[in-house]
Amino acid sequence: MPPDALDVPACLDRVRAGDEAAARALVEHLHPLVLRIARAHRPRRVQEDDLAQEIFLKMFTRLDQYRGRDDVPFEHWMARLSVTTCLDALCAEKRRPEWRWADLGDGEREWLEFFAGTEPARPPADESSAREAMEMLLAFLGPEDRLIITLLDLEERPVAEISALTGWGGSRVKVRAFRARQKLRVHALRLRKENKL
Amino acid sequence: MNEFDLRWKLGAEAARRAAAALPEDAPFGFATRVVAHWRAAGAPPLATLWQQFSLRVLGGVALAAALVAAVHLAFAADADSFTPDVAGTVSELFWML
Numbered sequence: 001m002p003p004d005a006l007d008v009p010a011c012l013d014r015v016r017a018g019d020e021a022a023a024r025a026l027v028e029h030l031h032p033l034v035l036r037i038a039r040a041h042r043p044r045r046v047q048e049d050d051l052a053q054e055i056f057l058k059m060f061t062r063l064d065q066y067r068g069r070d071d072v073p074f075e076h077w078m079a080r081l082s083v084t085t086c087l088d089a090l091c092a093e094k095r096r097p098e099w100r101w102a103d104l105g106d107g108e109r110e111w112l113e114f115f116a117g118t119e120p121a122r123p124p125a126d127e128s129s130a131r132e133a134m135e136m137l138l139a140f141l142g143p144e145d146r147l148i149i150t151l152l153d154l155e156e157r158p159v160a161e162i163s164a165l166t167g168w169g170g171s172r173v174k175v176r177a178f179r180a181r182q183k184l185r186v187h188a189l190r191l192r193k194e195n196k197l
Numbered sequence: 198m199n200e201f202d203l204r205w206k207l208g209a210e211a212a213r214r215a216a217a218a219l220p221e222d223a224p225f226g227f228a229t230r231v232v233a234h235w236r237a238a239g240a241p242p243l244a245t246l247w248q249q250f251s252l253r254v255l256g257g258v259a260l261a262a263a264l265v266a267a268v269h270l271a272f273a274a275d276a277d278s279f280t281p282d283v284a285g286t287v288s289e290l291f292w293m294l
Binding site: 020023024025027028031032035036039040049052053056057060061111114115116117118123127128130131133134153154155156181184185188 | 205
């Protein structure tokens with residue numbers, strides 16, 4: 001059965017009855033959704049597959065909490081569970097990594113120079129390094145700030161959807177995002193200054 | 198939008214394009230591994246059960262003790278005749294020890 005054709009409510013009933021084949025089908029169906037969220041919000045020292053596995057195990061243990069009421073699709077419930085699990089993982093990170101200019105690769109340095117620059121410039125061509133450079137800057141933020149910037153800027157999710165995923169109000173999301181970008185700018189300038197010393 | 202925000206937005210667009218090229222299918226055996234972990238961890242460990250039930254029992258016992266104390270105090274206020282009996286029982290227990 002192709003993953004997109006999965007009848008989720010029927011599959012959930014079978015999983016609740018202990019059907020392992022249905023459980024595997026559910027994991028394969030939801031894997032792209034969970035992996036996208038885990039990849040975007042994982043602490044840098046945690047492998048994305050490990051975090052995805054933790055999310056799925058939590059899904060199985062909390063399956064009885066999802067009743068399918070109010071026409072909330074299971075995928076929405078799962079997305080919220082994934083985001084809160086990632087936030088817990090970020091909060092559990094004992095010490096956030098302190099990046100220095102010397103730790104960065106050439107592509108990441110180009111992007112950080114670009115972020116901290118003020119003169120007219122074109123963005124660097126190496127797009128795969130953009131994500132790395134942004135994650136390095138995001139690592140300087142607290143878990144909530146990091147989550148909001150990732151959802152809002154990197155994933156381009158609307159504020160209303162972020163509110164639904166996190167349970168935070170729209171104003172709180174906007175204010176936090178504004179302040180978080182200011183902090184990112186300060187860290188980008190500090191890293192650049194460190195390079196010029 | 199200030200200069201940093203504009204550049205950050207351009208970086209985010211580039212990062213999104215790069216991320217779209219990454220694979221999202223589950224690696225071979227991933228679903229089997231997850232389901233096996235789930236089945237293995239299905240039954241809660243004995244220590245967890247003990248912790249849950251002992252806390253509930255503790256709460257029940259505390260409630261019962263509070264009720265007994267309240268009833269005792271309510272009746273003890275006007276039941277002076279019980280005092281010698283209680284004192285006698287305590288002294289007997291003391292001498293038995």
